[in-house]
Amino acid sequence: MTSCPPQKEQTESIGRQRGFSDFVVYVDESGDHSLTSIDQDYPVFVLAFCIFYKGHYFSHVVPQLQQLKFDYFGHDLVILHEHEIRKEKGEFTTFKNRVDKNQFLGRLSEIIDGSNFILASCVIEKNKIRNPDEVGNPYHIALKHCLETLYDLIIEKGQQDLETHVIVECRGKKEDNELELEFRRICDGENKYQRDLPFKIRMASKTSNSAGLQLADLVARPIGRYVINPEQANQAFNILQKKFYCEGGRCAVGKLYDQWGLKHFP
Template identity: 80%
Template sequence: MRKTAQQHGFSDFIVYVDESGDHGITAIDKEYPVFVLAFCIFYKGHYLHNVVPQLQQLKLDYFGHDLVILHEHEIRKEKGDFTSFKNREEKLQFLTRLTDIIERSNFILASCVIEKNKVRSPIEIGNLYHVALKHCLETLYDLMIEKNQQQLLTHVIVERRGQKEDNELELEFRRICDGENKYQHQLPFKIRMAAKASNSAGLQLADLVARPIGRHVLNLQQLNRAFDILKSKFYCEGGRCAVGEGFDQWGLKHFP
């Protein structure tokens, strides 16, 4: 008889993480002076049976194979595989279909945006990635409590960035989960690092949602269709019965 994930001690959720912007504090891009960390939290069943096959089918339909990796920057700048569209109309059709997949995909967002141009004391705030990571892990734990999954292990998947950065991140992740958090007790999370060429559907979706979140925080009044789609996905104050409301400083944390 096949054992379920819970019987093995794993939660029903899996988390994919990506960032937008540079986490350095010295050189600040005037056009995009933010660092964004985004956690896309999927129910494993939905991820396996809906999200992954839909993205695979999209790639097969438009590129003829499924090795294409959906990077927001390359799509926006029309680089790599995204130079192959026959015309503007075909690219718009692709973007519409990709947007529909994101809109239909059931995942929960936990994110943190740091406006670097407003940080008064760079030394005091420290590593921006680590600061954002702490906020997102705490939000993830809030969700696990809501779902009664806090006693089970949840894997958090991040993309490799380099040996030094990976070692520092893993050390910080463990430090936070070992008790350096607002709860001051252990968090049931385990980090796994994936190579950039892993072609993970979850990591690609995390990459696609991070920049629209940053753009929203930079200009709250600007029309942002991509962010509007994400509104109903943020973890919010009223739980999943109040999606789309009360997510500011809950699923969407931003400072200073």
């Protein structure tokens, strides 16, 4: 006799008993963080934190994305990469026609729109930095901003005494070691609060078929495009607007997110 899977409330309760928060965070980036070679068409570096309630993540987000993959590719091994979708590379060369691709993009937009996650993002406007040598590593600057915003959120939710995992995609041994060192340095007190932050980094392989990492990949570039040209039509960003962490809580959703959930530097 098989037992039924635990309900959302039960699993969250077990997690709290083991010292884990109700949240999980998936991170991705857009653009490169070099300050010496700047792409004038995309002169920004974007870091995006997608913060999910675990219960909503495994009961809604994961099955929705899997169903999309089964419907359009016949299996769920496809990894959704914004660049490959936009350039129609790899698995994304199989669309029958433009209508078919637009229907796929429409389904994907509906899933993102219907997924309840909180966005914390930082955009480094590299072309506005006058003295690169005095700035330091743009990735580290963005990471600090996003971790501080994440801490603001968990304080608001009363979960600052529980551990929250932050999932980041591997980039290379040297880069991963530098990132992990910087992450720990920030969480060990090198932040605006000058206190320990209850976060733990987990590195995921690039081949990891993680729904959360794929969503983070999909949201990062539209944020960068918005900061570069806020007047340009940007349907993807319009969906993301109401997901940013904002000043004033739920009453200000979609409004007071500038320099809160969406930070830009300098």
